[in-house]
Amino acid sequence: MVDWDALEAAGIADVRGRAALIEYLDGLGFTTEQMADAERRGRLFGLAGDVVGRSGPPDYTLRTAAEAVGVSVADVAQAWRMLGLTVPAPDAFTLSQADVDALATWAAMRAYLGEQVDGFLRMLGVTMARLAEAESSMIRIGEPEMWLGHTHSELRTARAWRMVAEFIPRIGAMIDAVHRQHQVSTRTFLEGLAGGPSASMVCGVGFADLTGFTALTQELTSSELATLLTDFGGGVADAVHADGGRVVKFIGDAVMWVSATPELLVKAATDLVDHPKARRARLRVRAGVGYGEMLAINGDYFGTPVNLAARLVDAAAPGQVLAGPCVRDALPHWPASELEPLTLKGFNQPVPAYDMCPRADR
Known part of the structure; x- marks a missing residue:
């Protein structure tokens, strides 16, 4: 049951006029606090898809992530910059467990393979940025209802974004499979060349x-x-x-x-x-x-x-x-x-x- 008064008190504008959107989000299990936070960011219509698209809840700050990985805050911030990402404030909760696991992988690779891993990290960031651009282009063409300016309906856009966002974890699994295939292909190519380590x-x-x-x-x-x-x-x-x-x-x-x-x-x-x-x-x-x-x-x-x-x-x-x-x-x-x-x-x-x-x- 939707608590309309609680939503209004939490700062969500025009709760009655946006009843269809709010009932949709309530049906997906979102709490008043989650909806209020999304409203503050101007993303109430995007909440359903944003949650699926993220790597997990933001349980870590930059500082606690550095502690978990065993490196300095400055090192984590530098790794984030090399990935082409905006460095958050040290004590803002913005990183997920998956983000911390990724940073731990970078730190372990760097300890084993040396500073050349930093070049790999930059390339990874550039590659992922291009992939995100390609996904965005595909969505703009293939699913116009993703855009609020096109639908003029928060509910229609929320449903469309949720449908599209559900592909994100599947694309992640696809990337892993394709990456492994390319590793085999690259190794085969390199083994056919003259040269050493x-x-x-x-x-x-x-x-x-x-x-x-x-x-x-x-x-x-x-x-x-x-x-x-x-x-x-x-x-x-x-x-x-x-x-x-x-x-x-x-x-x-x-x-x-x-x-x-x-x-x-x-x-x-x-x-x-x-x-x-x-x-x-x-x-x-x-x-x-x-x-x-x-x-x-x-x-x-x-x-x-x-x-x-x-x-x-x-x-x-x-x-x-x-x-x-x-x-x-x-x-x-x-x-x-x-x-x-x-x-x-x-x-x-x-x-x-x-x-x-x-x-x-x-």
């Missing part, structure tokens, strides 16, 4: 991007553009993975990937520049590839082969796969056209260049 490795790296994309953005609606980018991104990943490579990152309308051998590298590049989805969308793809020793750290790759591949893709024409001497020397029998040496930013001397995908119809 260091951050350096010898492999191939490629960049590919779309030409004609900017003009196409002026012709397509936002929905059509989103579909195009999603379809093309999926097609690119499929092509790279089919040729034994690993996608490192997408950068706008470009992709960076790594391959274990020069042959697999160029095979992936030629498959990308002739990608059927791009052709159907009236887009052309160009690529630049490099091979050699590079530094792999925090999920990214650095070094001269990376810089060269990035400069070569900028110099490539639509349908071209440009490579430097290291790739060409490793594939002497691959059909290729030698080009005039290229003057590339960051390189003191003109770089010999080869089109590894010569086409008569370009």
Whole structure:
């Protein structure tokens, strides 16, 4: 039974006019105190979903979390910042048991593996932030009733947010399963490379991007553009993975990937520049590839082969796969056209260049 007088006394505005929302929340078991707290934060309509979406009740402060983990408050605050999260006041109850368990994992990893774990923590924060952005984009498109400005009904928005929020713990389980699969895939990839227990490795790296994309953005609606980018991104990943490579990152309308051998590298590049989805969308793809020793750290790759591949893709024409001497020397029998040496930013001397995908119809 809803105690309307208690809710009104607790500071909830217009309790009778919002009866449907309050009865919904009461039916889910929320107390007067919980509803009043949500009202103070302007989130009474979001209470039903907010509880499901959180990692647990806020039983810890920054100070008590530090005590539980066995590190200083400053260390916990720094870890929170590295994750890209807002550091709360030291004595505000904002952290859950799951948050403390996560911090304990970070502290144990740091004690065993050293300060390089901090770079991992930053990458984890960036990755989770991008994941949250992707989820938000998906929700905006797929469930407009999540937005109060669209429904003008707190109850409809509360129900919609509750339904969406119930996917959050399931997505967490999905992330765990996919992470484990990628760990196996990464280990297999690394075991196929020459090298030892260091951050350096010898492999191939490629960049590919779309030409004609900017003009196409002026012709397509936002929905059509989103579909195009999603379809093309999926097609690119499929092509790279089919040729034994690993996608490192997408950068706008470009992709960076790594391959274990020069042959697999160029095979992936030629498959990308002739990608059927791009052709159907009236887009052309160009690529630049490099091979050699590079530094792999925090999920990214650095070094001269990376810089060269990035400069070569900028110099490539639509349908071209440009490579430097290291790739060409490793594939002497691959059909290729030698080009005039290229003057590339960051390189003191003109770089010999080869089109590894010569086409008569370009």
